[in-house]
Amino acid sequence: MAITYPLPFPSGAGFLEGEFSLGEVQAVNTLRSGAVQAMELGDSLWSGRFVTSLCDARQRGRWQAWKGALNGSIGTFLAYDPDKQYPLAYGAGVLALTRFGGGAFDGNATLAAWTATTLQITGLPASYQAADGDMVSFPWNGGKALHMIVGDTAASAGGVLDVTVVPPVRTSPAPSGGAAVALVKPSCIMRLRPGSFSAPTSRARRSVSFEGVQVP
Helix, strand or coil, X not given: CCCCCCECCCCCCCEEEEEEEEEXXXXXXXXXXXXXXXXXXXXXXXXXXXXXXXXXXXXXXXXXXXXXXXXXXXXXXXXXXXXXXXCXXXXXXXXXXXXXXXXXXXXXXXXXXXXXXXXXXXXXXXCCEECCCCEEEEEECCXXXXXXXXXCEECCCCCCEEEEEECCCCCCCCCCCCCEEECXXXXXXXXXXXXXXXXXXXXXXXXXXXXXXXXX
């Protein structure tokens, strides 16, 4: 079987704990006056620390095979925030909603417009509720852009949602209008941090753990 990157997590993956955070690449300088200056040096990237649910031998083997298929940090994988697999206002119940105009909502919508700090998303259920901290992702430049919504807001009666997001939207090259926006398991592409993968077999600790950093 051919290996195709980025790899998804193994089937049935669950997580006990983790951390999904946005790392800023900045320089900070304090002047003699006490004023603080800050400068952006590069794109902000997502990083993740993942600790799986307790594993039996078969589940641990799946994770070990997954890591082997990645060839360490050479291959890439799809990563999502385990705490935000679903929109915060709905949980898994979001998949029971009806899309404006009819049809079941499958967790995907459409990117209609954007600026450096905002997205307009269409094709949502009427009056869809977006919560502060929700995540959204969409294809960008052969990869995936992942953003966090800042501020609670609601879609119009016609299922159109305007949101402010971080990090800034990369506009060179510009995102593709009409691209699919994922609101369920929104993800980015990551590589393993070298040396971070651990799959101990002791009875005291039966979780697999690893860390990843976004591929821009």
